[in-house]
Amino acid sequence: MKFIRVNLTTKSIDTHDVPEEYAGLGGRALTSSLINNEVPATCDPLGSENKLVFAPGYLSGTPLVNTSRLSIGAKSPLTGGIKESNVGGTVAAALANLGITALIVEGQAAAGTYYFLKIDGGGEVSLLDAGQNKGMRTYALVEKLTEEFGDKNSITCIGPAGERHLTAASVQTTDLDGRPCRAAGRGGLGAVMGSKGLKALIVARSGKSADALADADAFKEAAKAYAKAVRADEFSGETLGEFGSAVLVEPINAAGAFPTRNAREGQFEDASKISGENMAKIIKARGGKTTHKGCAQCIIDCSNEYVDADGKYITSSLEYETIWSMGGMIGNGDLDAIARLDFLCDDIGLDTISTGVAIAVAMDAGYRKFGDGQAAIAMVEEVAAGTEMGKLIGNGPAAVGEHFKHDRVPVMKGQSMAAYDPRAIQGMAVTYATTPMGGDHTAGWVVDQNLEAFGGKLDRFSAEGQVEASRNTQIHMAAVDSVGICDFAQSGLAGPEGIATVYKMVSAKSGKPFGEEDWTALGIRTLKAERQFNRNAGFTSKDDRLPKMFYEEPLPPTNKVVIISDEQMDSTFDF
Amino acid sequence: MKYLSDYDHDQGLVLELPDHTDAAALIDYLGIPKSRVGMVSANGQQVKPDDILPENAIVKVFQPIFGG
Numbered sequence: 001m002k003f004i005r006v007n008l009t010t011k012s013i014d015t016h017d018v019p020e021e022y023a024g025l026g027g028r029a030l031t032s033s034l035i036n037n038e039v040p041a042t043c044d045p046l047g048s049e050n051k052l053v054f055a056p057g058y059l060s061g062t063p064l065v066n067t068s069r070l071s072i073g074a075k076s077p078l079t080g081g082i083k084e085s086n087v088g089g090t091v092a093a094a095l096a097n098l099g100i101t102a103l104i105v106e107g108q109a110a111a112g113t114y115y116f117l118k119i120d121g122g123g124e125v126s127l128l129d130a131g132q133n134k135g136m137r138t139y140a141l142v143e144k145l146t147e148e149f150g151d152k153n154s155i156t157c158i159g160p161a162g163e164r165h166l167t168a169a170s171v172q173t174t175d176l177d178g179r180p181c182r183a184a185g186r187g188g189l190g191a192v193m194g195s196k197g198l199k200a201l202i203v204a205r206s207g208k209s210a211d212a213l214a215d216a217d218a219f220k221e222a223a224k225a226y227a228k229a230v231r232a233d234e235f236s237g238e239t240l241g242e243f244g245s246a247v248l249v250e251p252i253n254a255a256g257a258f259p260t261r262n263a264r265e266g267q268f269e270d271a272s273k274i275s276g277e278n279m280a281k282i283i284k285a286r287g288g289k290t291t292h293k294g295c296a297q298c299i300i301d302c303s304n305e306y307v308d309a310d311g312k313y314i315t316s317s318l319e320y321e322t323i324w325s326m327g328g329m330i331g332n333g334d335l336d337a338i339a340r341l342d343f344l345c346d347d348i349g350l351d352t353i354s355t356g357v358a359i360a361v362a363m364d365a366g367y368r369k370f371g372d373g374q375a376a377i378a379m380v381e382e383v384a385a386g387t388e389m390g391k392l393i394g395n396g397p398a399a400v401g402e403h404f405k406h407d408r409v410p411v412m413k414g415q416s417m418a419a420y421d422p423r424a425i426q427g428m429a430v431t432y433a434t435t436p437m438g439g440d441h442t443a444g445w446v447v448d449q450n451l452e453a454f455g456g457k458l459d460r461f462s463a464e465g466q467v468e469a470s471r472n473t474q475i476h477m478a479a480v481d482s483v484g485i486c487d488f489a490q491s492g493l494a495g496p497e498g499i500a501t502v503y504k505m506v507s508a509k510s511g512k513p514f515g516e517e518d519w520t521a522l523g524i525r526t527l528k529a530e531r532q533f534n535r536n537a538g539f540t541s542k543d544d545r546l547p548k549m550f551y552e553e554p555l556p557p558t559n560k561v562v563i564i565s566d567e568q569m570d571s572t573f574d575f
Numbered sequence: 576m577k578y579l580s581d582y583d584h585d586q587g588l589v590l591e592l593p594d595h596t597d598a599a600a601l602i603d604y605l606g607i608p609k610s611r612v613g614m615v616s617a618n619g620q621q622v623k624p625d626d627i628l629p630e631n632a633i634v635k636v637f638q639p640i641f642g643g
Contacts, residue, residue: 235641251613254621272619
């Protein structure tokens with residue numbers, strides 16, 4: 001249970017026991033508390049006072065499946081508020097297996113200088129000069145680092161976008177195949193990492209000093225029950241493996257909630273060309289992979305390897321959000337172009353969601369035509385080339401919108417919306433507007449609760465019950481992100497029996513009682529810390545709103561607008 | 576579609592049904608338990624259990640979803 005603090009101004013490295021005030025915390029609860037406590041809320045996010053915190057979840061490094069989830073926290077240069085960005089792959093398991101509760105990167109290297117931060121199998125930390133690798137794209141970087149340091153490390157890195165401090169820059173991390181294709185995409189944390197002069201973390205995957213469990217037997221019993229539930233659920237047990245998260249394309253499109261051509265419509269006529277079913281068909285026909293394991297200790301295998309018509313690798317893993325942002329949102333029905341765009345974003349180190357929406361705004365402003373996949377590819381290449389347009393795209397849709405003086409920019413707190421239109425699912429309006437994270441779907445995904453077809457009890461066109469649903473889901477997700485369980489493994493904690501299994505595991509690790517109140521308290525304290533930081537950073541209730549377009553433009557084919565009132569939005573955080 | 580033997584996902588199924596068959600009746604006909612059905616769409620639009628399926632409709636049956 002160690003904190004490792006690395007100061008890139010002084011080059012000091014300090015390892016110490018987790019301070020009492022952070023005892024029992026992991027993941028997002030830890031990063032948000034720490035950032036709120038230690039980072040001046042009004043600081044320059046690209047300056048030396050910001051901190052970048054890498055924290056595995058509380059249950060990472062335990063026998064529980066689907067727990068290699070890392071939270072990365074900082075002040076976001078995109079939103080100007082607090083950010084937790086979450087990513088899978090192997091890094092969380094690697095850090096947790098070394099007994100590292102948090103890696104805190106402070107200060108700032110001299111402009112233009114870059115370092116690698118290496119942690120070996122014995123937990124020894126060193127800073128290495130990365131100057132020779134400046135400007136490298138992530139795939140080439142990982143290839144070089146693998147040659148130099150072997151293939152038993154987890155590599156977490158930035159590409160040229162992060163080095164240029166672009167606010168849609170991602171942090172990429174390696175999957176089980178060693179490809180830098182898993183992304184902590186949202187919030188521009190790649191720019192923070194670049195501003196600190198940190199090019200990559202290289203963490204040994206061989207650690208054998210995970211935190212001891214107070215009651216290992218009780219833990220394992222609960223973990224077994226959890227895994228059983230994940231396997232037994234049809235969605236996590238079969239569907240996700242076969243079709244990936246892309247399986248969401250057709251149902252969300254059928255519901256008229258698939259934002260198309262910069263959210264001018266909620267249905268895309270070419271949705272079936274870019275659906276999970278069609279993607280799986282193409283992959284299988286060409287000799288790629290579905291039911292692919294991307295993350296350590298995963299039993300869902302939702303990843304895929306997308307290949308071209310000659311069977312050559314294009315990208316991994318092609319996800320719903322990317323298929324939306326580079327597909328429907330830009331009017332593009334060509335899955336090969338989408339796959340190429342996914343690869344480019346991973347390689348250059350860009351959030352695919354923000355980048356697709358940035359392209360959509362540019363197209364909506366008349367810069368290029370909707371549906372022109374090749375133009376989209378060219379725009380993303382410009383980010384790496386460092387052109388003026390590239391800089392705008394790399395800074396996300398708000399920057400593009402400002403440049404073109406365009407009035408249809410779907411961002412909340414500066415961060416773009418995701419693949420669910422709030423006009424067709426009112427509950428998502430509440431989440432997008434109120435989450436301290438900015439336009440973020442995983443922060444409070446209430447889609448199933450809103451779709452009667454998926455067991456939802458809420459009328460998706462009505463305001464009734466939406467605030468409560470979003471609030472409760474935001475609290476719940478903050479807790480999920482703190483224990484480090486994968487979003488898609490939530491089938492294991494569904495229902496009173498499932499969630500009780502999680503309480504048992506937390507208690508079996510900590511040796512202290514843990515129940516429903518503690519779970520709720522964990523989520524609430526995390527959100528409170530985030531809200532406090534944002535208030536101190538200057539956010540007011542005016543920032544918990546959606547852009548005008550959502551209140552004024554009915555979205556075809558269901559033809560509704562957002563009807564959640566300002567008062568309702570402001571009642572979301574009643575704690 | 577494990578409730579139907581020999582179902583080929585690429586080909587789908589062509590069914591001839593009586594006029595005014597609604598979505599619920601189709602699900603019954605296919606023998607799929609209601610709990611395994613998330614959503615039904617006809618010609619790309621979500622339909623409710625008592626919606627009549629149009630002539631020559633392309634119908635898709637989705638399992639319950641969870642997501643991100």
